[in-house]
Amino acid sequence: MTTNAQEFASAQAIMPGGVNSPVRAFGSVGGVPPFLVDAHGAHVTDVEGKQYVDLVMSWGPALLGHSHPAVIEAVHRAVDHGLSFGASTADESKLARLIANRMGGVERVRMVSTGTEATMTAIRLARGYTGRDLVIKFAGNYHGHVDALLAAAGSGLATLALPGSAGVPAAVTAETLVLPYNNREALVAAFAEFGPRIAAVIAESAPCNMGVVAPEDGFNAYLREITAQHGSLLIIDEVLTGFRASDAGYWGLTGRVEGWVPDLFTFGKVIGGGMPAAAIGGRQEVMEHLAPLGPVYQAGTLSGNPVATAAGIATLEHASSEVYAHIDARSLQLQDELTAAFNAAGVDHSIQVAGNLFSVAFGTSDAGVHNYADAQAQEGWRYAPFFHSMLESGVYLPPSVFEAWFLSAAHDDAAMDRIVSALPAAAAAAAA
Numbered sequence: 001m002t003t004n005a006q007e008f009a010s011a012q013a014i015m016p017g018g019v020n021s022p023v024r025a026f027g028s029v030g031g032v033p034p035f036l037v038d039a040h041g042a043h044v045t046d047v048e049g050k051q052y053v054d055l056v057m058s059w060g061p062a063l064l065g066h067s068h069p070a071v072i073e074a075v076h077r078a079v080d081h082g083l084s085f086g087a088s089t090a091d092e093s094k095l096a097r098l099i100a101n102r103m104g105g106v107e108r109v110r111m112v113s114t115g116t117e118a119t120m121t122a123i124r125l126a127r128g129y130t131g132r133d134l135v136i137k138f139a140g141n142y143h144g145h146v147d148a149l150l151a152a153a154g155s156g157l158a159t160l161a162l163p164g165s166a167g168v169p170a171a172v173t174a175e176t177l178v179l180p181y182n183n184r185e186a187l188v189a190a191f192a193e194f195g196p197r198i199a200a201v202i203a204e205s206a207p208c209n210m211g212v213v214a215p216e217d218g219f220n221a222y223l224r225e226i227t228a229q230h231g232s233l234l235i236i237d238e239v240l241t242g243f244r245a246s247d248a249g250y251w252g253l254t255g256r257v258e259g260w261v262p263d264l265f266t267f268g269k270v271i272g273g274g275m276p277a278a279a280i281g282g283r284q285e286v287m288e289h290l291a292p293l294g295p296v297y298q299a300g301t302l303s304g305n306p307v308a309t310a311a312g313i314a315t316l317e318h319a320s321s322e323v324y325a326h327i328d329a330r331s332l333q334l335q336d337e338l339t340a341a342f343n344a345a346g347v348d349h350s351i352q353v354a355g356n357l358f359s360v361a362f363g364t365s366d367a368g369v370h371n372y373a374d375a376q377a378q379e380g381w382r383y384a385p386f387f388h389s390m391l392e393s394g395v396y397l398p399p400s401v402f403e404a405w406f407l408s409a410a411h412d413d414a415a416m417d418r419i420v421s422a423l424p425a426a427a428a429a430a431a432a
């Protein structure tokens, strides 16, 4: 048997940081990440044989729980017929219809493999459709590692953005405006100055990558209103929230109730059920600007891959109203338990909630977190000791205070009991 430490050292000797995606390196909490060998139900197991209750759930895809029998069986069935055809299959349209039938305004769907590809394509499509170049995004909203969206706010409210990563050309982010989230005045100012040049506004349906930050009441509807006024497109990113916050994502709790649809949605995570699948969906007139019908180029060797498609179909077909009711109830239960544990330990905090998605923030009880500046101003250092205490007790949390916690249909009473019994010690660690 090897240890996590041995595996991490071995990984660091061949892969930058020992990982294939940065947050897995535990940079913000320190220590050695568990190297996993198995994921079933609400649990993951590491190379040392230690089992954890999982609250990462592959960062969202495992809505039904890890290795749900129906998903595994669908994958086995698909694998028996081949891994990849590079040609069309009937199941691709089936998955596209499962997505479209649950959402409003999704008249056409294009499958891709990752959320990053979906948002990258949505931006290109918006620019190609409108013939305009500028894109508005919000600080603290994450849309994958698309050059144009790895942008940091400039100094003023409506200034063109600066690169948010080395290697991103300033010329690329000069076409992006980064605005403070939940701030209508900033939008008004940006549209007043740049309106005829703005191709699109892109926003997470509910931001979950600066911790969870709910859009204020009517904020997404206002995005719809102001973009429509100026002939810009609205792209609602449901990669994380899609088919998780409700059967129709976070849009199901906002636009469906309020009666509006964006021009384009992006999806990922749950629609692949743990396999690489993502999508762009939206208004036919816009979507038909994509190749081969239109002039906006987009393609993918593995797009609509039959194994990923099978996993996605099985996941959506089993994502029943009972699944959402279960996750909603578990989410409320855990929020209550967290509040009780932190209050007992005297830890100032807020539970940041958007539908059934939530995260914790520290030192924020008076006003909560409404934008990226609030998220950054919190006592984030309290998270590492909290996280490590939970890990020690066998609960695997997201290794950063800026990530949402993920529940699933497989989080049963026994899993919840393990989480709840670990909380008092972890809250005490956060208090120190």
Ligand code: PLP
Pocket (backbone or CB within 6 Å): 059, 113, 114, 115, 116, 117, 119, 142, 143, 144, 145, 204, 209, 237, 238, 239, 240, 241, 268, 269, 278
């Ligand atoms: N959009 C949102 C809202 C996300 O949370 C993510 C990933 O976490 C992405 C896009 C990028 O998706 P992927 O990691 O599949 O490229």
